[in-house]
Amino acid sequence: MILYLDFLIALVLAEQLVLKSKDASFVKDYGEAIDKIKSILKYTVKDKTNLLTDRTQYRLVLSQERNSDNLSDLQYALTNFNLVSIEYTNKENLVTKRIIEPFAILNSENWYLVAWCRLRNEFRFFRPDRIQKMEILEEKFEPHKMTLQEYFDKYQ
Known part of the structure; x- marks a missing residue:
């Protein structure tokens, strides 16, 4: 279970980085990939992933505006x-x-x-x-x- 937790932490941190990205294609590609990964996780692992997602923030980019798509x-x-x-x-x-x-x-x-x-x-x-x-x-x-x-x- 510890390996799953390390994996989940890495996924959630990566998700926070991508969601703060100013490029729509990154957000779309990551969203599709993470949805596929979450769909095969066990229910308890999926719950933990969602909890981490809800309670993790990454604030490097000041503006939320998506300004590229390539x-x-x-x-x-x-x-x-x-x-x-x-x-x-x-x-x-x-x-x-x-x-x-x-x-x-x-x-x-x-x-x-x-x-x-x-x-x-x-x-x-x-x-x-x-x-x-x-x-x-x-x-x-x-x-x-x-x-x-x-x-x-x-x-x-």
Whole structure:
């Protein structure tokens, strides 16, 4: 039962993080997954999960507004090494078309995508909520041979 409890605590904390996410696709995907998991749990375990859900809060993100709906697609592109075509609005409201190679997805009040930008020929940060149009292309890119920590050590 202790293993179940550890599992439940991890699920509930993950649920709190996802529900505070500003991306609707994460909330939808997680909700569907957690519903499937809960459906196969024993009744007492399900009750404990619901209790933990009701009594656990995670408050990192200040705003509840969902402002993007493409992180699931970006995760797909990242894990399958698909190029992504985007129309991106920068902080000055200028729109550019770019082909990017997704590298990492980070969260700090907002979600951020780290990607190699073929227009700028360098790694760039993109906010998914500023992506106006996005298409995952069939064309693949060569995976970048570094960890996220190596990226931070080299570029930050």
